[in-house]
Amino acid sequence: MMNRTMKIVKSSEIRKSGTEALIKALGPIGMARYLEEYDNGGRGDYTKEKYEQPDYSIEEILASRKEM
Secondary structure (H helix, E strand, O other): OOOOOOOOHHHHHHHHHHHHHHHHHHHHHHHHHHHHHHHOOOOOOOOHHHHHHOOOOOHHHHHHHHOO
């Protein structure tokens, strides 16, 4: 059995590493856009909107695909 140790990292180090990874992956503008989306929690009210969606039958869904 392998023994693994867990390195305890400060929150500030996690934020720094995360920011650096986002900049590397997305660029500075992409990082800012991602953080804006993340901080805003998305858009809309999913709980309310999910009940406002029309109930389509399988037949209606398949028929709409044929029309495409």
